[in-house]
Amino acid sequence: MSRDRQEERTGFQESAPYHPDYDLQTDFVMVYGIDESMPERIKQWKDKGYIVHLMTGxxxxxxxxxxxxxxxxxxxxxxxxxxxxxxxxxxxxxxxxxxxxxxxxxxxxxxxxxxxxxxxxxxxxxxxxxxxxxxxxxxxxxxxxxxxxxxxxxxxxxxxxxxxxxxxxxxxxxxxxxxxxxxxxxxxxxxxxxxxxxxxxxxxxxxINYTQWRIVSPQSQLVELASIDGYIAQIWTGTSRTANVYEGVRAERTFETAYLEYGVMQELVRGTDRRMWFLHDPIEDNPNYTWADYKQNYLKTVVASLLHPGVAHYEVAPWPRRIFQGTYPTEEGSGKERIPADYATTLLQVMHTLGNLDQNVTEMNKDPLQVGVLIADSAMFQRMKPDPEAPNPGKYDGTDPEGFQEEGDTELLDFSPFYGLALPLLKHGLPVRPLLLDNVRRYPGYLAPYRVLVLSYEFIKPQYPDVHYVLAQWVQEGGALIYVGDDSDPYHDIRAWWNLDQEEGRSGTKYHSPREHLFEQLGLKEKAGGAHRIGKGGIVWLNEHPAEFTRSRAAADRLRQSVHDIIAALNPPAIQWEPRPYFKMRRGPYIIVSTLNESVSEEPLVISGPVVDLFDSKLSVLSQVVLKPGEQALLYDVESGRPATGEVSLIAASSRIESLSESGTGFQFLAKGPARLQATARLYSKVKPVSAHYMVQGQAVSAAWEWDPDSQTVLVQYEHGNENNTEVHVRWSS
Incomplete structure (x- = not known):
C-alpha cells in the first residue's frame, strides 16, 4: 500500500495552520483561503512533505x-x-x-x-x-x-x-x-x-444536488473549457441525506442518493484525461447530529462512491480540524463530546484504504444491462414555480432541514421528477447511471455502453435539436428508450429552438414540446403512447408526469414493468434483469457491498470469508459477514490479497505505512498519522509473533497484538507519536 505522494490519490482541505492533531498523512493538502496568512500556511504544510494545492471560493x-x-x-x-x-x-x-x-x-x-x-x-x-x-x-x-x-x-x-x-x-x-x-x-x-x-x-x-437545492452552476459546461483540469465531486452526508420520495414515503435515502450523485459526477470525466476526486465527509455542516448518526451516513457515502470504479482518487475529508478537534451532541443529549476513539481509528483505516483502490474490477454479480437516466444542466434552469404571486422560496443548504417547511417548498425540494425515474430501478438492484444529455452531442459513442435509456422533458430541456438525431440513431441500432412525460411542464413554452415561430424575425416549425421533435425523428409523429418497434430497437411512451412514479408502489412497479417489457420484446436472450436487494462489487481484493431496504426482499445477505472488516476499528478477521437490509460493508478478501511469496505484507492500517521491512527475527515499519490517536494495522505474517513494541521518545512501549492462526495475520495496536511518526517492531523471536 506504499505509494508516491506525486500520485495525489488522497488529499484534504484545511483553512487552519498545520497542526499534528489533524495531520492525516494523505498525498496532498489543499490550503484553504487567500487571506494574509496564506503564504505561511502553504509553507508549513509543504515543510511537512505534502504536495500543496490552494482552494478558495x-x-x-x-x-x-x-x-x-x-x-x-x-x-x-x-x-x-x-x-x-x-x-x-x-x-x-x-x-x-x-x-x-x-x-x-x-x-x-x-x-x-x-x-x-x-x-x-x-x-x-x-x-x-x-x-x-x-x-x-x-x-x-x-x-x-x-x-x-x-x-x-x-x-x-x-x-x-x-x-x-x-x-x-x-x-x-x-x-x-x-x-x-x-x-x-x-x-x-x-x-x-x-x-x-x-x-x-x-x-x-x-x-443532482444543485438542482435539488435550487442552485445554478456551470456543471457540464466546464467540460468545454480547456483551462479546467478536473473536479472534486463534493458529495457527502449533507447533500445525500436530503430527503426524497419513493413509493409514497418521504425519507432520507443517503446511500441511494449518494450512488446517483457520484454516478453523475463520474460522467464529467468519463472518456477524458481529466482528474476526478470523490469527496467524503465524516461529519457535515449541520452540527446537530450525533457521532453515531454521522458514522452511519458516512459509511453509506463511502460505499456508494466505491461502487463507481471509474474513479480511484479521493478527498478523504474537508476540514479535519472539525473532525478531530470538534465536539458534537451526545446520544443522551446531555452535552457534546469529541470523536470516539474507535471511530477515529475506523476513519483513518478507511482514508488510507482509499489510496489503494486503483484495482482491477470484477463485478461479482455480472449484469450486462446498463441503464441510463438522462439529466441535463437545464434541470437547474427551471427550479422556480412559474407564478409571479407565489412567495419567494428560501435558500436551502442542508443545514436546517426542519426550518425549510414553507408552503410548497418541501414538495419542490423533493425533485420528484428525477427520483421518480431513478429510484424504482435502483431500489431493485439495477445499476442506474445518470447520464448527461449534453454529452450526447459532445462525444461520439457516448451512449454506446447503454442498452436502456430513460428520458423525460418534464424537468429538463434539450439545449440543441441535434441530440435527437443521436438518440434516434441509437434506438435504430437496437437501443430501448423509455420516454416519460405528458407535456404538462409550463417550461415547454419558453423561447427556445422548438418554438422558432415565437421568436421575433424568425419562422419555422413550432412544436408544443421538445418531445414532439424527438418523436418526429423516431417516426412517431402521429402515434399514441405505448410501445413501438423502431429499427432494431424500440420506444415505450409512458404518457404521465415522472413525479407520479414516486407516489406509490403501484406507480413504481409500472416503470419497472416497462423496463422488463421492452427488454423482453427487443433482446430476450441477450439482456436480463434479475431484481436483487443489494449491490456488490470486487475491486482487486476489496469487496464493496450495500444491501437495500424498501427492495425486493428483507432477507439478509451472507458473504463468506475469511475477510477483514475495514469498517471495524479492530480490523477483525471474519469467517462470514451477514448484512441486514440498509447496511454496508467494505471487506478485504484474505485469500485473494495474500502475497504469493509469503512475505510480510500490509492488509490495512489506520496510518500511512512506510519502510516496511522484515528480517530473520521479525519485521518493522514506520506509521504516520494524527498525533496521540490510537492506531491499528493488520498484516500477513508467516510466523506467529512473540512480542511487539513501538517507540515513544526513544523508549520502547509494549504494543498490543493479536495473532489469527487461520488467516496467518497479526493485528498490532499502537499510538501515533506527538510528531506523527511511530516506529513499530514485531518480533518472531527474541
Whole structure:
C-alpha cells in the first residue's frame, strides 16, 4: 500500500495552520483561503512533505476589502446576489459574506489574490463551488449582465417561466466565463514567470444536488473549457441525506442518493484525461447530529462512491480540524463530546484504504444491462414555480432541514421528477447511471455502453435539436428508450429552438414540446403512447408526469414493468434483469457491498470469508459477514490479497505505512498519522509473533497484538507519536 505522494490519490482541505492533531498523512493538502496568512500556511504544510494545492471560493469568501472598495476605490456591494425582496443571499453573517455575481471586475480581484498563491509555489488551484442561487438575479450587477448578454432590458426572473429559464442560463454562463478567464490568465502567469504548468480544478456539488437545492452552476459546461483540469465531486452526508420520495414515503435515502450523485459526477470525466476526486465527509455542516448518526451516513457515502470504479482518487475529508478537534451532541443529549476513539481509528483505516483502490474490477454479480437516466444542466434552469404571486422560496443548504417547511417548498425540494425515474430501478438492484444529455452531442459513442435509456422533458430541456438525431440513431441500432412525460411542464413554452415561430424575425416549425421533435425523428409523429418497434430497437411512451412514479408502489412497479417489457420484446436472450436487494462489487481484493431496504426482499445477505472488516476499528478477521437490509460493508478478501511469496505484507492500517521491512527475527515499519490517536494495522505474517513494541521518545512501549492462526495475520495496536511518526517492531523471536 506504499505509494508516491506525486500520485495525489488522497488529499484534504484545511483553512487552519498545520497542526499534528489533524495531520492525516494523505498525498496532498489543499490550503484553504487567500487571506494574509496564506503564504505561511502553504509553507508549513509543504515543510511537512505534502504536495500543496490552494482552494478558495469562487462564489463567496471573506472578500470584504473588494466589496468595500479598498482594492480599487469603488464599492462593489451591488455585485452581491440579491433576491426579489432586495435581500442579500449570504454564505455567512460574521462578517457579512454574500454570494457574488461573477463580474469581470470580481474576476480581476480573485486573479490578483490567487497570484500570491502561485508565487508561494502551489502546484494546483481549486476554485470551489461556482454557485448562483435560483432565487437570486435581482442585483444591479446582474441586471447589467442581462442587458449585455440578451441585448434587452432585464426581466424579473419570477415574472414567467421564460424569464426564470433565461436568468438561470445567464447565471451558468457568468460562472463559466469567470472560470475560463481566471484559469487561463493564471496558467499563463505561472508558465511565463516560473516555467510551471499550473493545474486548475473545480470542486462542485453534483448536478443532482444543485438542482435539488435550487442552485445554478456551470456543471457540464466546464467540460468545454480547456483551462479546467478536473473536479472534486463534493458529495457527502449533507447533500445525500436530503430527503426524497419513493413509493409514497418521504425519507432520507443517503446511500441511494449518494450512488446517483457520484454516478453523475463520474460522467464529467468519463472518456477524458481529466482528474476526478470523490469527496467524503465524516461529519457535515449541520452540527446537530450525533457521532453515531454521522458514522452511519458516512459509511453509506463511502460505499456508494466505491461502487463507481471509474474513479480511484479521493478527498478523504474537508476540514479535519472539525473532525478531530470538534465536539458534537451526545446520544443522551446531555452535552457534546469529541470523536470516539474507535471511530477515529475506523476513519483513518478507511482514508488510507482509499489510496489503494486503483484495482482491477470484477463485478461479482455480472449484469450486462446498463441503464441510463438522462439529466441535463437545464434541470437547474427551471427550479422556480412559474407564478409571479407565489412567495419567494428560501435558500436551502442542508443545514436546517426542519426550518425549510414553507408552503410548497418541501414538495419542490423533493425533485420528484428525477427520483421518480431513478429510484424504482435502483431500489431493485439495477445499476442506474445518470447520464448527461449534453454529452450526447459532445462525444461520439457516448451512449454506446447503454442498452436502456430513460428520458423525460418534464424537468429538463434539450439545449440543441441535434441530440435527437443521436438518440434516434441509437434506438435504430437496437437501443430501448423509455420516454416519460405528458407535456404538462409550463417550461415547454419558453423561447427556445422548438418554438422558432415565437421568436421575433424568425419562422419555422413550432412544436408544443421538445418531445414532439424527438418523436418526429423516431417516426412517431402521429402515434399514441405505448410501445413501438423502431429499427432494431424500440420506444415505450409512458404518457404521465415522472413525479407520479414516486407516489406509490403501484406507480413504481409500472416503470419497472416497462423496463422488463421492452427488454423482453427487443433482446430476450441477450439482456436480463434479475431484481436483487443489494449491490456488490470486487475491486482487486476489496469487496464493496450495500444491501437495500424498501427492495425486493428483507432477507439478509451472507458473504463468506475469511475477510477483514475495514469498517471495524479492530480490523477483525471474519469467517462470514451477514448484512441486514440498509447496511454496508467494505471487506478485504484474505485469500485473494495474500502475497504469493509469503512475505510480510500490509492488509490495512489506520496510518500511512512506510519502510516496511522484515528480517530473520521479525519485521518493522514506520506509521504516520494524527498525533496521540490510537492506531491499528493488520498484516500477513508467516510466523506467529512473540512480542511487539513501538517507540515513544526513544523508549520502547509494549504494543498490543493479536495473532489469527487461520488467516496467518497479526493485528498490532499502537499510538501515533506527538510528531506523527511511530516506529513499530514485531518480533518472531527474541
Amino acid at each position: 469562487v462564489a463567496w469568501g471573506e472578500y470584504n476589502d473588494y466589496l468595500d472598495g479598498e482594492v480599487d476605490g469603488i464599492p462593489h456591494w451591488d455585485e452581491a446576489q440579491m433576491d426579489r425582496h432586495q435581500q442579500m443571499i449570504l454564505h455567512g453573517n460574521k462578517p457579512v459574506i454574500p454570494y457574488m455575481v461573477p463580474t469581470i471586475s470580481f474576476g480581476r480581484y480573485l486573479a490578483e489574490r490567487i497570484r500570491i498563491a502561485v508565487d508561494a509555489g502551489v502546484e494546483a488551484i481549486h476554485l470551489e463551488e461556482p454557485e448562483f442561487w435560483v432565487n437570486g438575479g435581482y442585483s444591479e450587477a446582474f441586471k447589467r449582465e442581462w442587458q449585455l448578454y440578451y441585448k434587452e432590458s432585464w426581466i424579473p426572473p419570477h415574472a414567467s417561466p421564460d424569464a426564470q429559464y433565461r436568468a438561470s442560463k445567464l447565471k451558468a454562463y457568468l460562472y463559466t466565463r469567470a472560470l475560463d478567464r481566471l484559469c487561463a490568465e493564471m496558467k499563463d502567469y505561472a508558465l511565463q514567470r516560473y516555467g510551471r504548468v499550473l493545474r486548475f480544478y473545480v470542486p462542485t456539488h453534483s448536478l
